[in-house]
Amino acid sequence: MKPKFTNSARYKCLEYLKKNSYDLYLIYCGIEECDPGHFYGPVSRNEYLLHYIIEGKGIFQANGKTYHLGKNDSFLIYPSEVTYYEADKEDPWTYIWIGFDGIKAESCLNNATFSKDNRVNKFECEESLWNYVNGILNASKLTYASELKREGYLFMFLSALIEEKSRKNKSNKNETYDYPFHIYVEHALEFIAHNYEKNIKVSDIANYIGINRSYLTSIFKRHLKVSPKEYLVKYRLDKACTLLKTTNRLISDIAADVGYDDPLTFSKVFKSYFEVSPKLYRTQYQEPEYATEK
Known part of the structure; x- marks a missing residue:
């Protein structure tokens, strides 16, 4: 299926990407400035989906919990679970999102301190995350070179999350390491x-x-x-x-x-x-x- 790519002042999206890797692969990503009260769900997904809020506010519901979120917050949706999220009516959020899967996906998220008990995290690497998603969106051509770029930006996106959490742990003198x-x-x-x-x-x-x-x-x-x-x-x-x-x-x-x-x-x-x-x-x-x- 040919990648779908749209680009406008308010919305960007890249989806239906070919799945060539079993370890970790990109499925779709996008950037959206939401209208007041814009919502999605209740619905389930087949992949991991991570949102990062650039500005504004909204709510996220999963596992019977409601999270009130704002700038620099991120929220994770697990495969096959029903979730709901909605932009604030007064100060609607703008967010980036990235969907991915693979056998290494959950371990990457765990290293960024995400888990089923910890769906929400705050990150300050906004500029890097924005640039990586834009890099994916700009590599929209159906070529092998563009495919490698998209996968590379996915790895860099996740590594930025992991690196920030690792750096914070060390600065708090609660130093932890990723591997045995x-x-x-x-x-x-x-x-x-x-x-x-x-x-x-x-x-x-x-x-x-x-x-x-x-x-x-x-x-x-x-x-x-x-x-x-x-x-x-x-x-x-x-x-x-x-x-x-x-x-x-x-x-x-x-x-x-x-x-x-x-x-x-x-x-x-x-x-x-x-x-x-x-x-x-x-x-x-x-x-x-x-x-x-x-």
Whole structure:
């Protein structure tokens, strides 16, 4: 079905979009300046539908509750539930809306602190949300490039909601993280494996995966029984041991290869772990070379 796109001074809408993704996909979106008393419902939907109020007031009814809403409020409609909403007769609302579905839809909404018990939230990222919906509406052509743009703006819309809630939680010193702790540990280990040869610090690892240093240290000790610093040092030294045993490269070069700009610092750290210097370790453990000819 061809996308429907209308554009006027009072109303914009894009709907009947093709559903190509099972994870998260856009169905429709729009912007409307409502007439006084304009209402919709009671009716049910087949998808998730999120409204965000730009200005004005109105009511939203779901699960036997009535919510009186205004500027910067948002309200969520779940699939297959009957809801009703109506613009105020004196100060009718203008809102944007976006309908979407997919197996990741509910988890995205949960991370933005929406749930069936928490239908209404306030967000201050009005300009970003407005721009993302406008981006979708402007990508109305039936082309593959436009389809990718629309899906991208949907992801950015939801990420703006999640990012704002996460930022507020951290500023309130009630810091929470989106994923189970072992996911952060896995990302940290991957970062170390790809960057150990650089002059990285524990703070660089924490910044890369988006958590603070103290939390990273806590989950490392919980999961691996060592601190991130201890793990990083041991990882570098294990790589150095392999190079000492299997190559004839200069020790200063090996030090640089595993993230130590100063060979003396490398030797000092190495000896504290293995109780021998890198040079003596090589003498003791280097694999012998066998001649291939008599």
